[in-house]
Amino acid sequence: MIISFINQKGGVGKTTAAINLASSLARKNNRVLLIDADPQGSAAKWHEIEGNQSFEILHQTHLLDLSDIQILETSYEHLIIDAPPAISDGTKTILMASHLAVIPVSPSYLDLWSCKDILRMIDEVRQHHPDLEVRFLINRKIPGTRVGREVRNALMEFDPITLNSELCQRVAYIDAMKYGVSVMQFAPGSKAAEEIELLCNELVAVTHEGQEDQDRESNPIAELYREETENILFRSFQGPL
């Protein structure tokens, strides 16, 4: 599965979420590759600090090629792509390759207004890649604030669904980054670690749902058989007609 973190706005938490998700998936014994597609190389720098993370990282400084990403995917269970803060041909390729694109937004109206450009690009990409799943992720929410609650309502104006999981503004995310570890390693059992585990579970569920939908479309006979089996089970549950 290829999950990308994408938003042309800088500083919204793409790298923070990508690194911690990759760690969480790897801790569940998945083979994970994080592609740092940002020339700034923040994820790659983070990886160098500790150096022995449970997942691999590739700092891709030149334009990513769709077929290269798809070849890489065959060797891993999950590819996580940390996209640059830009709207470019590279961004389009990342979206074309992704099963799920996550758009982190902080609870600020400036962030909401600025996501219109990336949503426009997503609409374009969907014409060629209709199975692309897209979700908003609320990041840096300040617990107990009105604006934190308002942003979820404001996001309903857009087409993508907002994930139930949210990441709050917490120093653990900043400190873990400084030491080159995930929040689960830095502060096991903390609220930040809990948020990442919930996010990981929700994203895995979204990708599985997407896969099941595609399987159904690509195998209509199996789908007919499944419906028929469900009907039989339903009738036997109801008792004799």
Ligand SMILES: Nc1ncnc2c1ncn2[C@@H]1O[C@H](COP(=O)(O)OP(=O)(O)OP(=O)(O)O)[C@@H](O)[C@H]1O
């Ligand atoms: N939930 C959070 N709580 C506290 N700090 C956070 C949180 N999420 C991100 N940050 C901090 O915000 C800053 C920007 O985060 P990050 O680098 O992940 O964003 P980005 O979208 O990848 O930025 P860029 O577009 O520049 O690559 C970092 O200093 C990071 O530590």
Ligand SMILES: [Mg+2]
């Ligand atoms: Mg980044």
